[in-house]
Amino acid sequence: MKPKSSVNRPPTPDVVENLPEREPTFQELINIKFIETGEKERLMELLRERLVDCGWKDEMKALCRAFVKKKGRDNVTVDELVHVITPKGRASVPDSVKAELLQRIRTFLVSAAL
Amino acid sequence: MSVPNEENLSSQSQLSSHFFLDLLDSIIVDVASECHRIAKLGLDANLEEEDEELKLSAQARVRMADPGNSNETNGKYVVDIFGQTHPSVANEIFECMNCSRSIMAGKFAPHLEKCMGKGRKARLKVTRSSSGAQNRNSRGSSVSTYSNHSSNNSSVNRLTNGNPSFAGEEHSNGASQP
Numbered sequence A: 001m002k003p004k005s006s007v008n009r010p011p012t013p014d015v016v017e018n019l020p021e022r023e024p025t026f027q028e029l030i031n032i033k034f035i036e037t038g039e040k041e042r043l044m045e046l047l048r049e050r051l052v053d054c055g056w057k058d059e060m061k062a063l064c065r066a067f068v069k070k071k072g073r074d075n076v077t078v079d080e081l082v083h084v085i086t087p088k089g090r091a092s093v094p095d096s097v098k099a100e101l102l103q104r105i106r107t108f109l110v111s112a113a114l
Numbered sequence B: 001m002s003v004p005n006e007e008n009l010s011s012q013s014q015l016s017s018h019f020f021l022d023l024l025d026s027i028i029v030d031v032a033s034e035c036h037r038i039a040k041l042g043l044d045a046n047l048e049e050e051d052e053e054l055k056l057s058a059q060a061r062v063r064m065a066d067p068g069n070s071n072e073t074n075g076k077y078v079v080d081i082f083g084q085t086h087p088s089v090a091n092e093i094f095e096c097m098n099c100s101r102s103i104m105a106g107k108f109a110p111h112l113e114k115c116m117g118k119g120r121k122a123r124l125k126v127t128r129s130s131s132g133a134q135n136r137n138s139r140g141s142s143v144s145t146y147s148n149h150s151s152n153n154s155s156v157n158r159l160t161n162g163n164p165s166f167a168g169e170e171h172s173n174g175a176s177q178p
Helices: A011-017 A028-038 A039-053 A056-071 A078-090 A095-113 B005-041 B045-067 B105-116 B120-131 B135-140 B142-149 B166-173
Strands: B091-093 B102-104
Touching: A011 B120, A028 A095, A039 A056, A039 A095, A039 B005, A056 A078, A056 B005, A056 B045, A078 B005, A095 B005, B105 B166, B120 B166
Parallel strands: none
Antiparallel strands: B091 B102
C-alpha cells in the first residue's frame, strides 16, 4: 500500500526558524502595547462605527450580494468574498475617516514610544 | 529612541499606515464573513428592496448635491425627496362654519381671526350687527353687548369691505374702545 503523503511531509518550518533568540522589533513591541492597553480594540470599534455611518459597510455588502448572485449561493466561500471586497474596500474608505484613525494611531505611537 | 527625527517620522507614518490597514483588513474579513453567513442561511430575502433603497438614496444624494436644483426659498415649486411638489399655500377650499363663506385652507387662520373676533374690526363687526339701526343707544354699551353676540352671523360680511361710513361712526365711539 502506498504510504500517505502526509507521513513524508518535511519538518515544520517553525522548528528550524525560531531556534535563535531574536529580539522583538520596535514594531512588535508597539503592537503588543497596542493590544494590551486595549487601544486596538477601541480603534477597531471606532473604525467600524465610522464605516457604517458613511455607508461603506453597505457598499461592501452590496458587492458581496452581487457576487453571490452571480456565483450562486452554494459556491461561495469566505475567502472569495474577502478577495472580492478587499481592493475596493481599501480604496473606498473616506479620507476623513482615514485621517481620523491615522491621527489617533499616531498619537498612540507617540505616547507609547516615550 | 535615538533615531534622527526625519527617519522617525517616516517610519512612524509607515507604522500608522500599517496599523490602520491591519484594522481595516480585520473589519473587511468581518464584513465578508457576515455576508457569507447571510448568503448561506438564505437570510437575504429582502435583496431587491435593499437595492431599491440604495438606488433611491443615491438618487436623493445626487439631487441634494446638484446646485441647480431649486431649494426651499426658490419659488413656488419645491421638489421634496419623493419628487412631489406642494404649493406653498394649501389650496383646498371649504366653508367657514362661522360666516359660511368659502375659504382656502391656507388662508383659514387669518380669516378666523377676523371672522371670530381677535381684531378690532371683528369686535366692531359684532357690535354693529347687534346695534343695526340703533347706533345711538348701543354705543355706550357696545363693549358689554359684545360677549352676548359673539356668534352673530348675519351682517358680518359687510365689515370686510372696510365700510367708510362705519369708520366714521367708530371714530366718535373712541372712548368705549380699548
